[in-house]
Amino acid sequence: MWRLDTVFAQNLCAFQQLDYKLLQGHTTLIFGNNMDNDSQGSNGSGKSAMLEAIAIGITGETLRKIKMEEIINDAADTACIKLTMSNDSSNECMEITRELSRKSAQVIKISMGTKGEILTNIEQATVADYNKFILETLGLTKDDIFANFILSKHKYLSFLSSSDRDKKEIINRFSNGVMVDESIAALQNDMSPVQTELQNAETNVAVLNGKVDTLEEQINNAITESTEQSQKKAERIANWRNAITEKRAYIRAQTEESEAINNLLDQLDKQDEQLQDLEQSAKNIEECYQLITKQYAELGLSTLQDYVTLSVDNQKKLLSLEQEYKHVQKQLTACNKKLEASQESFDKLKNRYAKFNNEYDKKTDKIQNSLNKLLESIKTLEQTNDDLKKQRAQLDKDIAQLQSQLAGVIVCPQCQYEFTLRGDVNIEEAKLKLQDRQGEVQDILQTISSNEQEIATYSVKAKETRKTQTELAESKAEWSSQITEAQTQLDQLTRETSATNNRLHDLQDQTNALQKSIETARTRLFDEAYEVLDDAIKQHEGRLKQVQINIDNANGAIQSYEESIRDIEHASETNMIESLKASKVKYQKELALAISNKEQIEQKLNALKVQESIFVEFKTHLANTKIDALSHITNEFLEAIGSDIRIAFSGFTVLKSGKIRDKISISLLRDGIDCGSFDKFSEGEKARVNLANILAMHKLTNVTCDDDKGLDLLILDEILEATDEQGLANIFDALNQLQITALVVSHGNIAESYPYKTVVNKLNGVSYIND
Incomplete structure (x- = not known):
């Protein structure tokens, strides 16, 4: 069986680059974290873009009803998707690369080979041929993929809620009833001349x-x-x-x-x-x-x-939805115009801000250098003054000592001779030294005074420089405020546009669902007619x-x-x-x-009719075998996820006329008692039954594939939103016990302690995954 190992994408939706490795054999819960808009929570974070990459890579078709070029990031003209897949049973691996462009056709490259060896390129004539080759390699059809492997609310229709015709087509695909139909047609051609x-x-x-x-x-x-x-x-x-x-x-x-x-x-x-x-x-x-x-x-x-x-009720609802759709469509057009104008204004403002920033850096560096020089000069002068003051202190000591020596001078009244009682003092030399020291002190005082004047001048200049620096910083803050305000306005318009677009998609989904209901009722009318x-x-x-x-x-x-x-x-x-x-x-x-x-x-014709009857009975047997298996496996999964509901299918029967009654009806049982039709139950209960049926269909599809084929992958995009926290916990526990590789997109409703989680963040319009 094949498995999906890695998903790589560039310029896909809000992702500039996506590089994701799947956790095999476990159910990974995918959360969203839209940091651009707290009010949206996980919406708009880019969760669905991961699934789009997988869906496009395998089938070449988007999940949502949009053009392929709309998947490409708005800031790019091309996008790339690359899937790597492997098959342990056949020891093969396969790489699928798709190059998407707004201006040219899609380019596909497929490489296959034995694990550990150089892969060989697979050549096909057209994109459709490449898509067919991928599906044939997996042993699946595109309907199989979107019905049993990649389930999105944009494409998925529950088997239990589908029309009888759709149910029969699915059962016939499982049971190979189409091949029996071909045999019956050939037999009827043989019967015609005998009749x-x-x-x-x-x-x-x-x-x-x-x-x-x-x-x-x-x-x-x-x-x-x-x-x-x-x-x-x-x-x-x-x-x-x-x-x-x-x-x-x-x-x-x-x-x-x-x-x-x-x-x-x-x-x-x-x-x-x-x-x-x-x-x-x-x-x-x-x-x-x-x-x-x-x-x-x-x-x-x-x-x-x-x-x-x-019909009247459905048409009224449909008319109301269509009117609302037109109204929301007009709102979306207006939002897009506002957003485009705001984006253009923001881009111009950013360009001006970039120029200011460039000048700001230069001016800031110049001012800081000037300020540093002034401060360094002040520091040098202050240090010089400190040194001079120390010299002065020493000189003052010397002067005091000299003055002390000279204070004991005695003058002879007769000859005027000066002497001291200490014979070792040279009075003339001491006087000269005192005079020199006093002169040095005056020089120092003058130098300190001059330095202080320079310091004062430099301080004034530094103050003026700091003022200029502050004014420049205030200008930058003002610019930042303008950018933030413009960004906030742009984000608000983006959120409004996104919300309006989401509402438009919701209305489209509701319209599609209602249209499907109308078509189903119409089919029943013609079936009866x-x-x-x-x-x-x-x-x-x-x-x-x-x-x-x-x-x-x-x-x-x-x-x-x-x-x-x-x-x-x-x-x-x-x-x-x-x-x-x-x-x-x-x-x-x-x-x-x-x-x-x-x-x-008559004997000859009856023999042919017996063969036809055998074929009919065989087709009925094949169909009922698959229906019984579907019922049995669905109930096993219901038990595994902790539900007390069980499901019963009525299969094909052969009437006395020889015709097959192939009406498939569904009953839900609780404690063996029929509880009524599927649509009677609450959304939460229906979600659990739907999941059990999804798992059963997933298993039957893989079992029906040829040897070494099938796909170990289940993706649920907002299929289980009606289920409560305990129900989800039971479901994930059952999925992990089954060792199915599953990705479940959810808005929450699960315990924080759940170990297997991937968070898709969105910041400044760019989606990314936490490592």
Whole structure:
């Protein structure tokens, strides 16, 4: 069986790049996180884009009813999708690459080969041929994919809610009933000449029966008349001629009845053609019902079930939906125009902001460099002043010491000689040093004063520079505010447009569902109409056959009367009776041979009918086997997911007429008691039953595939939204126990502790997956 290993995509919807590896044998829950719009929660995050990549990769067809180019990211002209698949049983792998473009046709590349070896490119003539090759490799059809493997609310129609015709087509596909139908058609072609041969043989028997019965009557009359001698030859001939006249009148009456029946059958055939034309027309169910009822009344056919009420209700709902759809469509057009204008304005603003940012960076660097230089200069001057102050402190100490030394100088009053009591002090040298030190202090004070003036100047300049820097930062903040405001407005318009678009899709889905309901009711109307018409045709054809036998019988009687008249005209009474007896013996022998021939032909035809019956019974057996299997597997899954509901299907049966009654009806049981039709149940209960049936169909489809084929993949896109948290937990537990590789898109409703989750985020219009 094949499995999907990885999904890679570029420029697909909101994804610039998607690279996802599937977790095999587990059910992965896919959440959304739309960070661009908190009000939308998980909506619009890009969850469905992952599924689109898988659907397009396998089938070449989108899940939603959109053009292929609409899948491409708005900012790109091309997109790429690449799927890698592998098959453990056949040890094969396959790569599917699709290049999508707005301006050119799709390009497909398929590579296949043995695992671990170089893959070989597969060449096909057209895109359709590539798509066919992929599906044939998987052993599936496109209908199989979208009905049993990739289930989206945009395409999925529940088997349980589908029409009887759709159910029969699905069952026939499972049971290979189509092949049996082909065999039955070939057998009916063989039966056609045998039926014609039998009809001729029956005509011959009827004619001979008429002759023998008439001769028997003539012989009895001749014997009676001869014994009583009450009737002359002329009277007998006259009686026979009267009998011939009566038979001819009877033949005319039967012929008229035959013509009337043929005319009626012609009318019924025309009615069948009209019914087919009407079925193919665009007339609604009410118009069809009124026309059919009127035509059937004129033909004296049985009345049909009343479909008008249903039609009126559905048409009213459909009309309301169509009006709302047009209104929302106008809203979407207006939203798109606003969004386009806002995007254009935002782009211009971004361009201006980019230019400002470029200048801003340059100006910021220049201002910061200037400020750094000023601060460095101030720091240097301050450091110089600190050093000078330290020098001054030392000089002050020296001055104080010198002054202390000089304070003890004694002056001789007589000679004015200066001396100290300490003999080691040179007073003149000390005075000179004191003078030098005091001079140095004055120089330092002047330098410090000059430096402080420079520091003050630099500080003023630094303050002015910081002011310029602040003004520039404020400009940037103002620009950022404008960008944020414009982005918010654009996001709001985007959300409004997305919401309107989603509403439009919802209305389209509702319209499609309602249209499907109308079409189903219409189909039921025509099914019943054909059934009534077929019954009437069969009844009148049977009567026509009997009328023809009556005519053949009367013609045989006339031939016998005419032969008797010829015999009596040329024979005596005794000879005439003997001649009648001889003719009777002759015709009895011919009749015996004719009956024997008819019986042989009947045996041959019956043998063919037995074969047809066997084929019909075999088709019924195949269908019922699949129906029983579907019922059994569905109930197994219902039990596995914790539901107390069980399902019962009524299968195909063969009627006494040999026709198949292939009406498939469904009953839901609880504790063995019939609870009514499927549509009677709540949405949550129906979701569980639907899932069980989905799993059963998924399993049956894979089982029906040839060896090494099938697909281990189940995708459910918002199919289980009506199920509560506990129900989902039971469902996921059952899926994981079955080891089915499944992807389930959900808006929540599941415990946070569930281990297998993938979150699709969307930020600034770009979707991505958390590692």
